[in-house]
Amino acid sequence: MKILRRFLDKIKPSFEKGGKLSKFHSTFEGFESFLFVPKTVTASGCHIRDSVDLKRTMSVVVLALVPCMLFGMWNVGYQHFLSAGDTSQTLFSTFLFGFLKVLPIIVVSYAVGLGIEFAFAQVRGHEINEGFLVTGMIIPLIMPVEIPLWMVALATAFAVIIGKEIFGGTGMNIWNPALLARAFVFFSYPTHISGDKVWIADGYSGATPLSNAPAGLSDLPAVSDMFFGLIPGSIGETSKVAILLGAALLIFTGTGSWKIMFSGIAGALAVGYLFNAVGGGNSYMSIPPYYHLLMGGLAFGLVFMATDPVSSAQTETGKWIYGFLTGALVVVIRVFNPAYPEGAMLVILLMNTFAPLIDHYVVAANIRRRRNRVAYRAKQNKEIPSN
């Protein structure tokens, strides 16, 4: 580490103003602060000083995603060998198969996304933002394993340029960039992200629980399989155990909002029970509500994407409303619109759009309540002297 520090200090002057390579200042700065905690601290204004800066916060999320990614890799291999009827594989060879399938997607997602981020920072003379570290990790986890790599590249480029950079970069985006990438693929190349040909590597077909669900309970896998994640699906979304591990880390470090996660679960269950009580019409309506939490991307989306601090609601009350509506609408879309089996993606993007509105009304209600209180006190004070 010391050698690295000394090397950086040695080459630093040429990147400073007036130096030979001052044009590439932002690129250098990006690498330096990625490797070491920056020395600069905020000097003025009232700030909470904390050693955890944006890059470290992002690292926590990346760490929380690791269980999902590792399990996802193993599950890719497991589903493949299960379909192939090959039972001779060991844990390691199963994982290796999935690893080799998933790694190119991760590499492409990071290479394209970071390339664009660096280019934009360079052109604008900004410092490089680290938001993409998380986005680049989530994008592979919400794609089917059979997705062609050029589509991943295109979707990532779309998400970073249209979803983030034109709004001003990290922290200014309206929608979650990773979900925007998935939505891009979903609308541009629907055959590569839905149906039953894309979820298992190398041409085997296997439907996800979501696409079987409209037919009713009988076609769904066992609850334990769905909980542990031994089902076909997007790479990182299948195992609820891995997602819970990630959620625990996010909640423990305070990076993700537990309010959004819990109210989301509550929303999904509430609407699920409501449909159970109403019944009829649609056999999807009568499946047990907790199935909705186990199927598809709802759990993954609630934990890792609905809690995105930039695009979710900012006020504390707003978070409850935002989370609840997210969970509730996912179930509504799943049950009533068979054309969009994965409601979670569209709902989170929709709720991202409404998050500022929710915040606006929460703040307005707060102002009104306090104004009324002041008015009430003033009235009481007037009455007291007259006694």
Add this chain to the structure above:
Amino acid sequence: MSQKEPLFSEKNIKLFTDPFNHSNPVTVLVLGICSALAVTVKLQPAIVMGLSVTIVTGFASCIISMLRNTIPNRIRIIVQLVVVASLVILVDQILKAYVYDVSKQLSVFVGLIITNCIIMGRIEAFALGNKPLPSLIDGLGNGAAYGMILVIVAFFRELLGSGTLLGFRIVPESFYVKAGGFYENNGMMVLPPAALILLGIIIWVHRSINKKLVEK
């Protein structure tokens, strides 16, 4: 004003070329967006639509400008609509007679040229206060600039969404997944949101070229 102004005077040329640059009706004034989303899936209807709007805007401006001193101010919108509607019906009939297929593709949007904000905008803002010839030039310029944006959007939408241009195949059949290749048409390009995104990108490019448009 005894001296006759030449047709290609500097002022008249400017009237025609300004809409292509810093007073573009679509990318700067953001008018006529609805039809830009609807008729740009393919290049051919976009070209026809651009031509129709150019003709209607030009002649409507010219005619209203001739009548400008006799139209009572209070009912001017009705008079304008009568003129525009007659021209649109003319265009519609001509399209039906000579390019029936395109006319069917454009369906209601030919009729809806009446409500195109660019036409009313040019009549209200320019033709009512200017002579017929400059009004004609201004109308034609604005219509053509609208058509230009339509053609740019439709070019990308047809190329990326269908792999063709004006119906001719550009992306070879053998590239497609069906034929053993890797390529796939971008389905989103056929949907209206793609036109909105493309328009946004055109505005972005336009503003980075012409720095005068960027607000401080």
